Amino acid sequence: MAQVLYITAHPHDEAQSYSMAVGKAFIDTYKQVNPNDDVIHLDLYSENIPEIDVDVFSGWGKLRSGQSFDDLSADEKAKVGRLNELSEQFIAADKYVFVTPLWNFSFPPVMKAYFDSVAVAGKTFKYTEKGPIGLLTDKKALHIQARGGFYSTGPAAELEMGHRYINVMMSFFGVPSFEGLFVEGHNAMPDKAQEIKEKAIARAKDLAHTF
Numbered sequence: 001m002a003q004v005l006y007i008t009a010h011p012h013d014e015a016q017s018y019s020m021a022v023g024k025a026f027i028d029t030y031k032q033v034n035p036n037d038d039v040i041h042l043d044l045y046s047e048n049i050p051e052i053d054v055d056v057f058s059g060w061g062k063l064r065s066g067q068s069f070d071d072l073s074a075d076e077k078a079k080v081g082r083l084n085e086l087s088e089q090f091i092a093a094d095k096y097v098f099v100t101p102l103w104n105f106s107f108p109p110v111m112k113a114y115f116d117s118v119a120v121a122g123k124t125f126k127y128t129e130k131g132p133i134g135l136l137t138d139k140k141a142l143h144i145q146a147r148g149g150f151y152s153t154g155p156a157a158e159l160e161m162g163h164r165y166i167n168v169m170m171s172f173f174g175v176p177s178f179e180g181l182f183v184e185g186h187n188a189m190p191d192k193a194q195e196i197k198e199k200a201i202a203r204a205k206d207l208a209h210t211f
Contacts, residue, residue: 002094004030004039009100009111011045018183018197019146023099025201026144026181029208030097040093044110049086050079051113083117090118095211096141096175098166102151107162115169124173134174141170141178142211144204148187181207 006027014021031039050056059076063069072080090096100107118124125134143166151160163180170178183200186193 002034002037003092004037004095004097005090005093006039006041006097007044007099007111007114008041009044009098009108009114011108017101017146018186018200019099019101019144021197022146022181022183022200022204023097023144026142026204026208026211027097029205030211033209040089042114044108044114048082049110049113049117050082052083052116053079055079056083086114086117087120087123091123091136094139096139097211098141098143100143100145100162102145102147102160102162105159105161106165107145111162115166119169119172132172134172136173136175139173139175139177140211141166141175142181142207143167143179144181145183146186147182147184150185150188152182152184179207179211 004027006023008020008023010017010020012020014024027039027041031037055073055075056079059072059080062071062076063080069077069081098111100111121127121132124136125132143163145163147160149156151157163182167178167180181200181204183196186196189196
């Protein structure tokens with residue numbers, strides 16, 4: 001049995017969001033194909049995802065200096081403890097499915113905060129004399145992303161930084177298998193938006209059988 005983290009970063013549901021609609025088609029099909037797998041949905045807009053702030057740095061500093069978790073302030077405990085929960089959950093999973101829109105050439109800020117919570121030295125990567133190496137070498141990941149325009153080819157491809165960022169992070173963590181499933185052009189061609197959506201949903205269902 002595999003554990004799958006279905007990580008969504010969109011304030012809307014599948015009725016309003018193209019990325020969420022395709023993501024739901026994928027994960028529903030995946031559950032049907034893999035009924036024994038444990039699928040955990042992390043809706044980042046409803047989860048507590050602490051940003052790395054002064055309390056986090058202060059709490060980490062106390063722990064590194066030898067103080068115990070009980071020595072931390074209430075705010076430090078809440079934030080540092082939650083960040084540890086998120087990183088441990090991420091490490092325990094076997095597969096990751098990220099669902100995001102393309103906003104201003106990237107993704108919603110909460111997704112960056114989530115990656116900050118799981119990019120932990122000694123857990124997802126480690127430092128060596130030859131530089132950092134990833135520790136999640138037995139995982140696989142998928143990114144489902146909706147793009148209103150066209151960013152797969154041409155000059156616009158250089159502007160897309162959301163999928164490229166996740167690709168870099170997966171490589172940094174040592175994840176050997178990473179795929180992208182893109183829904184694009186629905187804003188550029190509104191008369192074909194439904195067709196674009198339906199084709200992406202079909203691709204998602206197909207991919208769910210082999211992921």
